[in-house]
Amino acid sequence: MSAPLTGVRVVELGAYTTGPLCARYLSNLGAEIIKVEPLKGESMRTFAYKIGDVSYIFHVHNVNKRSVPIDTNTKDGKAVLFELLKTADVMIENFAYGSMLKWGLDYETVRGVNPGLIYCSLSGFGHTGPDRHLRAFDTVIQGMAGVMAMTGTADGPPTKIGISAADNMGSAAGAMAITAALHHKRRTGRGQHINISMHDIMGWLSSERWALLDTEAGPQRTGNRHAAIAPQNIFQSEDGLVAVAVETQKQLDALCTLLGHEPVDLTESKAHEAVLEARLVEWVSSRTTDESIAVLLAHSVPAGQVQGIDDVAENPFTWERDILVTLQHPESGPVKLLGSPFKSSRSPGVVDTPAPTVGQHTKQVLSEILGYSDARIDELTEKQVIAVSPS
């Protein structure tokens, strides 16, 4: 068993979610991550809901990483960073468009240091186009990409996806682009610049319904219903909410049999939606959630509970799949965190060490990788070019 990106070195210059989560995904696939953060630590450490004195979200995004704080605004700091980048395969940054150029860390400059480097930029609107200067909040991007207009009911307002969809999918797209670029690098020795736009990705997410633009009614907000197939909806049981959603003709046939309805062609199922839903409303309302789901599944009709955060967190299946894991933190003890979403016969996904303290690995990384002496490290620490964890 070996994780597939073992031996790949990533330098992360990220803050908040998109960059750090992208690097975290690569670490789950086995890559080595060096997190270069400001001397005082990355901003997300200070967010609400803390474990010890560091935010829970920081713990989630920064497992498996080594922390090396560098003041990259200093000449000496930039020199240390460039020495690290010379040894790296990948660099990730998620600052506002233009920031890296201002700081002298843009792709053209860094390529001069290491032409084989894969340099991945993650930003709200990408590095090209008239809106590239706009600052991005997840909610603004969901609004500007058609995602909110598709979410919610027709008679209610456009609604955002509760989780930070743009941040998250930007991270996943970055991880996929970087792994593709690793092949190009292996074949040719060449690095490249990747510029991922969260707006592109949210727009792409909406593409399932572009087809409806050419219909008379146009795309509508359809609540929990599917735009073309029925029945798909959420139903109230005696003690909770049950999602029922057919996708294939066989599943629809099975549901019709169960409800005592004559067979319906899947391609015409929307025309029968009202009747089928009315029967399901009645059928589910007289049963418990567990009973409804058990009977529907026994008939091979897809059904599931609407799980709250507590249900997800307590469901043994979530732990069985190692999507939630417990890591031992040296100061805070056992910490429940999200695991790796990558499951393969060659690797169950790496979730190895808890998020680092600020400067926990400065000495280790600079001596092992760059051959710095203790005296050199002390000197740079004294000059506040780098920071070393006190513990």
Added chain:
Amino acid sequence: MLKVEPPEGDRLRRQPPNAGDGTSPAFQTLNANKESVAIAADSPVLQALIGEADILLTDQTTLVDHGIDLPDDTVAARWPDLIACHFSPFGRRGALAGRPGGELIAQAMGGIVATTGHPGETPHRAGPPLASHNAALLGGAAILAALHDRAASGMGAIIDQSLYDSSVSLLYTFLPAYFLTGETPGPMGNQHMMVAPWDNYPTKDGWMIICVANDRQCHDFLRLMGHEGLVEAPLCALNDARVTPEGRAFLNEIITAFLADKTTDEAIALLRKHNVPAGPIYDLLALMENAQFQARDMIQTFDGARTPGSIFKMSETPGRINFAAPRLNQHDNWEPAP
């Protein structure tokens, strides 16, 4: 990319609307850049094709629908250097493995529904297929990482990518409250749990979003609205007061009144000029007409059907859409290597 379809075609080909010729627009948006061969489930050609491939993609619903049995151990034994990625609602192992499901079930079980929508109402799914698309990106990364590994090790891999895993992985903004306080956070509409005012607001001709992230932005906004006197008011001065139900209601009323006689475009121009973060809510037609989306080549058109462009903007190996989705069995001249 060779798309193997049953003789009657992928079921998405017949999904309304406009599925008359068996190549629905919904099918076309997902299948550009692919060649199509139609093969019966029991045909030996299917096995031969897999033998020629570097990567095999399968999904549970389709395999079950067509009675195709491809157990992991058989795949691993027969094609040891193949990278096989299986997409499923709940994965290949664990108590729920093999359960039927799709996008809505994954979102419901995976916590997306319970955290989307407005307080007090039945919660909503994310309109677009969030669980599927996120699983697709994560699967793509896992496959390419496995290919990277194979170049050195010569070994294939069996990847188990579930929609449930992909959904739960997105919950990190909601899990802390539960793990650290025992509270179960629910949907907040378009508001932000930790800052206010942050919501969608009606204008003269539609909706807009305003995201006020700090006190300074809020005070600028109050002055812009002609409420200089409220900057120091108890419900407005500090975020701690603004996030209370009273604070949210008070400010929302002021903002709604301010926007009532302005179009969305006018209001956004005004707010951005005063450094108040704001944006429009585009429907899909507006997205198609958006200059940024167009400048990034995100809309491609083949025979009148729109296909999304590549999200992978890369200087050396840019993503490309080379050709439109195939007709069923358009590429049936495929022959196994001798």
